[in-house]
Amino acid sequence: MEWYRLKVSGLKSSRIRFLMGIYKEYNELLNESSYKLKTILKCDRDFNLIQNSKKDLKEYEKLKIYMKEESIGLICLNDKEYPELLRKISKPPLFLFFKGDIKLLKSEKILSVVGTRRNTKYGENALKKIIKDLLSADITIVSGLAMGIDIIAHKETLKVNGNTIAVLGCGIDIFYPEVNKKERLEIEKKGLVISEFPLGTKPKPYNFPIRNRIISGISKGILIVESPLKGGSLITTEFSLDEGRDIFAIPGDIFSPMSKGCNNLIRDSKAKLILTGEDILLEYGWEQKNKLENEKKLPLGKKNKIFNILKTKMNLEEIKSEINLSTGELLSYLMELELEGFIQSLPGGCYIRKN
DSSP states (O other): OTTHHHHHHTOOHHHHHHHHHHOSSHHHHHTSOHHHHHHHHOOHHHHHHHHHHHHOOHHHHHHHHHHHHTTOEEEETTSTTSOHHHHTSSSOOSEEEEEEOGGGGGOSOEEEEEOOSSOOHHHHHHHHHHHHHHHTTTOEEEEOOOTTHHHHHHHHHHHTTOOEEEEOSSOTTSOSSGGGHHHHHHHHHHSEEEEOSOTTOOOOTTHHHHHHHHHHHTOSEEEEOOOOSSSHHHHHHHHHHHTTOEEEEOOOOTTOGGGHHHHHHHHTTSSEEOSSHHHHHHHHTOOOHHHHHHHHHSOSSHHHHHHHHOSSOEEHHHHHTTSOOOHHHHHHHHHHHHHTTSEEEETTTEEEEOO
């Protein structure tokens, strides 16, 4: 947190970024000779501000006490906790305030979910269906805690105790929107909330395009659920395309204004059309946890053969024609497979493999 002394002293972010490129640790800057520092800075005002940051610690210490009381953490661009993907974007944030599990920023499987604040029922249902597949592969879901698609993504993740990160467009000490306060507090306990904005920063409209580059920057890919022709989701998309991130979009009703953004992205080959969460998992080679578990648990031998036979709905006689077993033996194996959760029985004496 030591680098934040420069911010408190009034030094511009561009100058702090410049100094971070020269000195890996704040102590290196602290111990630099005045002559060399003046030579590097070529600006007496900046030099004086840095000198003040070494001596006048009143505001800085006050900030540290408040952050400790409120369990607010702070990492900077040079810290090992800083996510590598975000560090590589064209203008990474110098500082990130956080509440929650900072280790989530180092997750190998991070996907952002963005969309309109005025989602339709179609968008909500599509997201719920797709996010279920994504969470089964232990993916960390990132969104912006806004109304609409954002909060649906967070809620669905929290329901199954999945990992989620909320990126704010205001200071981390501000609750916005107020209606999502309950989910915000839950994310602080179970996931991670981050913001680059100084404490006390109000949620001004121009903050949100700025924060969108973080949503994009910490993620491997971005899922657009519903979006009109203009809006924050498409701003996030532009950031993502510039930084080489993968864009996925759910197609929608051609008559719905809330689907025009997604449909146009797909039409213009800026986004990959997806219909299920598995489409994204296949793109990255990410395995669903339940599938891996089933593969490990499935026994060898005749039960395994029966399981492989049941690629489509089949009745008892159809299964018997594929394997040399008596009716009693086959029924016994089928019952075991059903109890173990690998197949299910259907009306009419038929069986089918579970997905």
